[in-house]
Amino acid sequence: MGTITESNIIQVDFGGDDRPKYVVVESAVRAAIARGDLTPGTRLPPVRDLAWRIGVTPGTIARAYARLTDSGELEAQVGRGTFVAEPSGPAPIYREFQALEVDSTPHNTGGDVYEVNLLSPHLPSVGQARLIRDLLKEVAEDPPSGMMHYPSFASERPARAAAAQFLSHPSLGPVEADDIALTHGGQHGIAMVMQSVLTGRRPVVLVEELTYPGFRRMAETMRAEVVPIAMDSDGLRPDALEAAARQVDAQLLCTSPEVHNPTARVTPEARRREIVAVARETNLQILEDDCYRMEPGPLPSYRLLAPERTWHIASIAKTITPALRLGFAIAPSGRQVALRRAAEYNSFGMATPLSDLMARLLVHPDLPELMDETRRMVSTYAEAAADILSGYDLVWRQDVSFLWLTLPVGWRASAFCRAAEAAGVKLRAAEEYAGRDTNAPHAVRFAINAGVSLDSFRSAIRRLKELLDNPQGGLDV
Incomplete structure (x- = not known):
């Protein structure tokens, strides 16, 4: 990351331009960004330096920088200066x-x-990369699903059966292959659940007051209103959850009871049961994000406590590798078709070489x-x-x-x-x-x-x- 010192990179010409000078400077900086002369992360000249070079007052430059910062094209960092921002829009x-x-x-x-x-997090490489490479070679040499067909729910069944075996644990409850939709990682699973659940012009999603940012950003992408719920040391406060659910007619609660992100706390079983009681009373669906768990926990999941309303999300990113973008979504009882439809409408399904790989990887004896x-x-x-x-x-x-x-x-x-x-x-x-x-x-x-x-x-x-x-x-x- 460098600092722009060459005066010709920001080309300002006031001749014949009737606009205010700060607008002309603003346009010149914007043009330099569009040309690629000013790339994201580049530090712009200090206000006084640029003002002296092009013959205007510091206030003119400060106003131009402020307008560009407000529009998201520049980013002001306290004590460090003004930088070209990443492309506009929410942080990816x-x-x-x-x-x-x-x-x-x-x-x-x-x-x-x-x-x-x-x-x-970054996982250690302890042999999983070698195993994946070997399995990819096997799939490439003899792909069970072929290489000339669209994926389908039927062709993915071996991968879903392997996922059911991989996820199987008493804390999750019974899982059948047909309960699972394959996803391109946990974030894609969150998107599929929201597409399956949210209805209306302005649905409401509830999240913990400190929560994984992907919940908020995906909800906002779905044009949903996001309402944070107060927490204590045991997680979501049931009284705050019930008050918010009734006040705003919420449809979905997003939570991470086993490994709360970012506090690393676990929600005790008694609190989980209180949350389930509130969800049933207020007709809330529950999105249970279990992507950070590295091994099964002893406490019952929301899926086990409330199978009729819990959508369970998991992935291999924190246990095997995040590179493959392989994950799983499990629908509540009776809602499997809605989740399957969301998967098909998103991408027709997982690429067949990936589902063939998953079918072998998740049940490999070395894993x-x-x-x-x-x-x-x-x-x-x-x-x-x-x-x-x-x-x-x-x-x-x-x-x-x-x-x-x-x-x-x-x-x-x-x-x-x-x-x-x-x-x-x-x-x-x-x-x-x-x-x-x-x-x-x-x-x-x-x-x-x-x-x-x-x-x-x-x-x-x-x-x-x-x-x-x-x-x-x-x-x-």
């Missing part, structure tokens, strides 16, 4: 899953500090051992972080690939994230999981990045500890 969901293999890039300090990306080793390594990294940050308000679990850190007095989440990035560590502020009208706590979420060495990971966590031990003083002005 895929940023939640960016590749994190950065173990060898020196960061600012003579080569002894490395940038470590802890934005999203359980590989998944156990993955969990063991994630646990090793999580324990290392917890040991270094001992004494701080940290929520972590051995089978969860991220941690939740409440910051000590003196730190705000956004400031802490900026300081951490300056120290070569990227993490997420609580604000990223809160709605616009929700007061986010001063907390951060950071993920296990097992794509870097354990030593590099420990070094990154020690840098976070150094920041925590020395909170910022003074006031931001």
Whole structure:
């Protein structure tokens, strides 16, 4: 990311142009972005520098920058400057899953500090990549579904049967192959459920006040209103859920009871039963996101507690690999046809080579051992972080690939994230999981990045500890 210093990149010509000068400057910057001269992430000249170069007042440049920032073409970062923003529109969901293999890039300090990306989990490679490559070769040489036909519900049945076996656990309840729709990852499963459930011109979706951003963004894509529900240490508050459901005539509740994202907490069974009672009383459907669970838990799922209204979403992204974009959606009793229709209307189904791969991968005899080793390594990294940050308000679990850190007095989440990035560590502020009208706590979420060495990971966590031990003083002005 560089800074624009050449005066000819932003070409401003006031001659014969009757528009206000700030509008002319605004158009010139916009044109430079359109030409590709100013690419996303480029830092623009400071206001006074550009004003001096083109012969206008600093106020003219400041107003042009402000208008471009309001329209989303520029982004102002406090204390750093003004930058060309990413293409306009909501932040893409895929940023939640960016590749994190950065173990060898020196960061600012003579080569002894490395940038470590802890934005999203990165699984260790313990042999699953080799297994997938071998199975892909088998599928390519002799594809059971052929290579010249559209996918169909019938052709996907071996993959769905394998998925039913893969997902089978007492906490989930009985799962048959025909209950499952194959999805292109968990986010696609969320989209399919919302397409199956939401009706009317302005449906209402309820989410936890801190929640996975994909719930909100997909609901907004469906032109739904998103209403956050207050939480306590056990998860959603039943009284707040019931009040909101009745007040706004909500249709769907999106929740993650087994591994809440971002706080890593689990919703106790008693609270789950209270939530189910409210859902039945107010006729709410439940979308249960189970994508972060690395191994089956002992508590009954919402699907087991309320099979008539729970839509269960899972994927292999946090247990095997996110690269294949393979996931599963399970419909409530009697709603399988609606979910199947959503899958067919979206894409006719999963590409046949992928469904053939899934049919072999999910029941391969080597897979359980590989998944156990993955969990063991994630646990090793999580324990290392917890040991270094001992004494701080940290929520972590051995089978969860991220941690939740409440910051000590003196730190705000956004400031802490900026300081951490300056120290070569990227993490997420609580604000990223809160709605616009929700007061986010001063907390951060950071993920296990097992794509870097354990030593590099420990070094990154020690840098976070150094920041925590020395909170910022003074006031931001």
